[in-house]
Amino acid sequence: MWYEKLDLDENPFEDTELTQLIGYDPILDEAFYRVESGGILVIEAKKGQGKTAVLKQIINKYKGQGKVAYVDSTLVVEPNIENVLLQRYGVTGRLFKKMPNGMILLMDDVETLSETNNERIKFFYDQNYIKAIIFTTSDLKKVKFSESLKQRIAKTIKLNEITENDAVEIINSRIPNNKVLPEDVIKEIFKLSKKNPKEFMKNSEILVKHALESNIELKKEELKNILEGIVPKEEDPFKEEPEKKVVKKEKTKKENPKKEKVKEEPKKEEKIPKEKKEEIKEIKEEPKEEIKIEQGEKPIKVVYEDIAEKYY
């Protein structure tokens, strides 16, 4: 493969969960904080600006305890949050229809979220079945959050565009001893990619591949021609085409983290802080029985709560 010439085992331009994100530190800090403190965070960013990449980092940090549920809202027209949670809860959830506790819900491209799910999410969040939620969207105005869900949102942040220097840093972090892409070339590719990170990675890959395969050195002035020679010119009306392709590629990519997440690892026992009685109470409250009657897609939930022993 072409990238073996760079002494790499895999394509440096393809994102994995382990890929370090450059220029996203404040956003990741914010996201990790919200997950830990049990808040709801909304991330707004244009297509290709790295929303999904941010979510992947969160998955990477919290996976392995059966606690992270990732929902790509574009794939499911009407995801039933209830089912998503039950499935993520693994065998226990499906067998006993027992609700999980303290799930971390990641919802990508949330524009399509229906009002019913709004309400479900609110309910599950309030009951702490869902501990924290990260929503992403490319257009905040299109999201139909209900008033009561809106009130629960802790913070909304916008992903800033990455800078030229971030772009250089990204490439240098991905290609050790980078000689194939000099700084001025990187900046030029970034410009040609209209500062869109996803586009930037795609173009960088094309150019590096081309340079290595035809054994040439990349010159700032020739980039455009190479790209235009290799990439068929995109006419305006078809501008959507490549976008779609990218999305499709993503779908298959997403299979991976999902499968990985299904692996159930034993839940870590939660520490009970001595000083906080409230905590202990919360844990005592856990056993709940639930009867669910399903009729097609529309479950009714009857929750019998079995927590009042201590009051009698």
Add this chain to the structure above:
Amino acid sequence: METWYKEIGFYNNPFSIKPSAYSDELIGIDTTKLLEDISEGKVIFIEGEFGKGKTSILKKIINLFGGKKKVVYYSCNRSDNSIHVDNLLNGGRSFLQKLFGIVPNGMIFLLDEVSELSEEDSEALLNEYEKNIKSIVLVGPNYKKAKLANGIKEKINDNVVKLGDLKEEDAVELIRKRLGETELLSDSIIKTLFKKSNKNPRLLLKNCEEVCRYAITHGYDKVTEEHIKKVL
């Protein structure tokens, strides 16, 4: 770096807005009569806008009566209300009505988001109440606008609990219960935050979280008016 609340000795976020986190906490609301009424088997309507603590009250009721399978919670705004085809196929019975068939006698019904309850269902509810429901608590933003059958309204009569604004002292008490007597937030700072939060308890908790987080992570041990300006 440690999360700010861990730094000051909390295991969890003390300003969590989840009602379940602090279910005992109902401030500024006297629930004695409400709970008595439920025990006596009345029909009660709890009226309040967003963030006034409706869910917290329901949580309290569940806590008190919830053991021994006595309480049914149902949110009326689930999609099943608006779909008629299924209803026709099932002889016109809505899901709520089917629900009546399977729950044991003598239950306390908690119905959330009652503004979405259809009149027909409320009729059925009345019917069921007369047969075998012990007590009903209806929750919604506005009693007058709820489409309730007249029979139900008669049963409710004047058992309408209005959730009003929190008072300033209540706000201070709410935060003190969460945080304890600490220098971090003075009473006057809490009052300022309360005003900035439009007297909404949930917003107050969120704002307290933001300013405390800011102060602690920037190395202060006290929130000042300046911090508030900076963060909010």
